[in-house]
Amino acid sequence: MVLYLPDAERERDALPVAERNALYNATAKLEAVGPMLGHPHTSAVQGAPSLRELRPRAGRSPWRALYRQVGDYFVIAAIAPEARKDPPGFVRACAAAVERLDNLEV
16 A cells, blocks of 8 residues: 655645656556566665655656655655756655654554
């Protein structure tokens, strides 16, 4: 099951409609396939422990959902711009995701 943290929900809802729909489709794939969903749909985030990025449109979207598996759940903690298009924005989103996940009460 895929869950969004409240801040990530707000970030998702601020995306343009087409990008939001692409993210919904990617989320459905993650929910259906689980941890076996591989590249180009998801990949590990370098430098962020246990953080992964969900890549809508098989990586062709300018947005990423940053998540971690927590038990049986995939918890989306932040929405980030694609790293090559906006490196500082991606780094900020990664830091926010890690902080939000570290503060998550299970």
